[in-house]
Amino acid sequence: MFRLSLNNFCRQSIAATTPLSRLPVQHHSFTTSQTRHASKKPTMSSTVSSIVENVQTTLSENFGRSAQAAAPTGTHFSLDDVPDQTGKVAVITGGSEGIGYGSSHTLLSKNISKIFIISLSKEVVEGAKKSVAEELGQDKADRTHWYQCDMGDWKKVAEVSREIAKQTDRVDILINNAARGIMTYQLTDYGVDRHMAVNHMGHVILTSHLLPLMKKTASNGSKVRIVNFASNAHESSPKDTQFKSIDDLNKDLGAMPQYGRAKLTSILYSKYLNRHLTSQHPNILANAVHPGVVKTKMSQEDIHEPYPLAGYMMSVGLTPFKKDQFEGALSCMYAATVTTNSGEYICPPATVEPGSDLANNEQLGEDLMKLTRDLITEKTKKDSVDKGCPMKDY
Incomplete structure (x- = not known):
């Protein structure tokens, strides 16, 4: 079976933040095994057609520039297709740089009424706000409200969440984008793996605190969209991944699998929210997105922390093919607005993929969220849970 994948390439070169495994794609209504049984004797033309389509999908999903035009029919989407956002309010983590900035900038260009941006670096925030003023006008810059916060500091996340809730009567879009990249194993002050604490659990706290506002917005007839940033790197999560205990979380898996497991949780969390939240509140949608290979601080600088030499394949070797921050925002904008x-x-641009077997393991998702609730309750009961963080099945 033909398979187009950069997973092995990533493991060998420790290069890409996003393994590009693409067969089968979900343009078809059946799985690889079903395809095999349904067409035991494929014709040469159908085989060639399938290969071409999957090459096109791989290119358009992961690389920038002209590769975007290779997207198969029915999956095309551009930032010009983002609808007018007048009257809407968004919350974006990591919204002052990289893909997050591309998302913030796009929403502001589409007349969103207000954006709350949570960012780690004050200097980056100031630079981003200046850029918005220069490119879109001071009026658009004034629509942004910036909060400095490390998503691994759960007490601070809870404080910022409550402050945001005081400043708005609605939330239409929540983009959980901030993340720890491909870096070495580290524990937070809570004694939890930093990848999981930042990429997943901090965003669960934020989402939970904002949930009452999102429910209110949805009850008035508006669509509310939650976007969790995943990656094709989720396929690098170990096949025996479990979320039964903190010991499972705190295993040092190595930089790439550690990152991949954290990205896996974004898909599991989105599917969990769909089962428990969307089923009760149909106007609240939750989806995970893969941005592609994007030129960001994560792929240009952070990669050298675990891989001082091999990381140059990612930071330098792939640079000509990487997306810019706006191209990297395509799938996010589709999920957040359309x-x-x-x-x-x-x-990218707007292709629904099945993800790995682990990403579709419902019980794994239930285990993840039980452990998430238990840990957040244990570590932040008085700082977060007792102050409005509804750590329950929504």
Whole structure:
């Protein structure tokens, strides 16, 4: 079976933040095994056609520039297709740089009324706000409200969440983008793996605190969209991944698998929200997205922390093919402003993919969220849970 994948390439060169495994794609209504049984004797033309389509999908999902034009029919989407956002309010983590900035900038260009941006670096925030003023006008810059916060500091996340809730009467879009990249194993002050604490659990706290506002917005007839940033790197999560205990979380898996496991949780969390939240509140949609190989601080600088030499393949070797921050925001903008579906894993430009077997393991998702609730309750009960963080099945 033909398979187009950069997973092995990533493991060998320790290069890409996003392994590009693409067969089968979900343009078809059946799985690889079903395809095999349905067409035991494929014709040469159908085989060639399938290969061509999957090459096109791989290129368009992961690389920038002209590769975007290679997207198969029915999956095309551009930032020009983002609808007017007048009257809407968004919350974006990591929204002052990289893909997050591309998302913030796009929403502001589409007249969003207000954006709350949570960012780690004050200097980056100031630079981003200046750029918005220069490129879109001071009026658009004034629509942004910036909060400095490390998503691994759960007490601070809870404080910022409550402050945001005081400043708005609605939330239409929540983009959980901030993340620890491909870096070495480290524990937070809570004694939890930093990848999991930042990429997943901090965002669960934020989402939970904002949930009452999102429910209110949805009850008035508006679509509310939650976007969790995943990656094709989720396929690098160990096949025996479990979320039964903190010991499972705190295993040093190595930089790439550690990152991949954290990205896996974004898909599991989105599907969990679809089962428990969207089922009760149909106007609230939750989806995970893969941005592609994007030129960001994560792929240009952070990669050298675990891989001082091999990381140059990612930071330098792939640079000519990488997306810029706006191209990297395509799947996010589709999920945040257009889709009417929930519980999906969306790749650029607007392609729904199945994800790995682990990403579709419902019990694994339930275990993840039970452990997440238990840990957050244990570590932040008085700082977060007792102050409005509804750590329950929504």
